[in-house]
Amino acid sequence: AQKITQTQPGMFVQEKEAVTLDCTYDTSDPSYGLFWYKQPSSGEMIFLIYQGSYDQQNATEGRYSLNFQKARKSANLVISASQLGDSAMYFCSTGNQFYFGTGTSLTVIP
Amino acid sequence: GAVVSQHPSRVICKSGTSVKIECRSLDFQATTMFWYRQFPKQSLMLMATSNEGSKATYEQGVEKDKFLINHASLTLSTLTVTSAHPEDSSFYICSAPGQGLYGYGYTFGSGTRLTVV
Numbered sequence: 001a002q003k004i005t006q007t008q009p010g011m012f013v014q015e016k017e018a019v020t021l022d023c024t025y026d027t028s029d030p031s032y033g034l035f036w037y038k039q040p041s042s043g044e045m046i047f048l049i050y051q052g053s054y055d056q057q058n059a060t061e062g063r064y065s066l067n068f069q070k071a072r073k074s075a076n077l078v079i080s081a082s083q084l085g086d087s088a089m090y091f092c093s094t095g096n097q098f099y100f101g102t103g104t105s106l107t108v109i110p
Numbered sequence: 111g112a113v114v115s116q117h118p119s120r121v122i123c124k125s126g127t128s129v130k131i132e133c134r135s136l137d138f139q140a141t142t143m144f145w146y147r148q149f150p151k152q153s154l155m156l157m158a159t160s161n162e163g164s165k166a167t168y169e170q171g172v173e174k175d176k177f178l179i180n181h182a183s184l185t186l187s188t189l190t191v192t193s194a195h196p197e198d199s200s201f202y203i204c205s206a207p208g209q210g211l212y213g214y215g216y217t218f219g220s221g222t223r224l225t226v227v
Contacts, residue, residue: 044219
């Protein structure tokens with residue numbers, strides 16, 4: 001079974017600052033993908049970014065980037081230039097979407 | 111982009127009644143739909159996987175007779191909570207695979223908040 005660990009239940013960041021949300025995973029699959037999702041208070045899950053285990057470069061999508069350290073089995077999400085609208089729950093997930101971390105609640109402070 | 115339309119967004123029902131939740135894929139065909147349950151301030155837990163034209167696959171501990179899943183067409187999957195009880199109150203959300211950016215990621219419905227009174 002796969003396991004996803006998000007050790008930060010809550011995080012605060014000042015508007016326009018960068019923030020890193022941690023995610024570690026445990027899998028025996030030789031090839032896998034890692035996903036990050038945002039869940040606002042309205043409930044929908046919004047796909048943010050994907051990292052393949054064999055990708056040589058860290059994934060980036062706009063203000064989102066993934067700090068992927070394969071040997072350490074970590075895939076931390078970095079949000080640059082935080083905005084008030086970034087306040088939400090953030091979930092890390094692995095390939096087949098069966099497993100999600102417990103989430104991190106991010107609050108952006110004006 | 112791909113959209114999964116989920117209805118209703120909120121429902122309140124009396125204990126003992128049944129509630130049907132629908133997830134429709136718009137502008138794409140969803141041969142597979144995942145159904146999740148999420149309790150307040152907790153993560154998503156996969157309940158079952160529905161496949162068009164075949165029986166759903168349920169995760170361990172999920173009652174098949176209580177959570178009926180039907181995937182009768184390539185664009186519609188339904189979850190029926192039968193004989194609902196207060197402990198079934200939760201946030202239910204569906205997702206279809208492979209419709210996110212560059213084909214990765216899953217497209218989620220907007221979720222259904224079920225309250226059983």
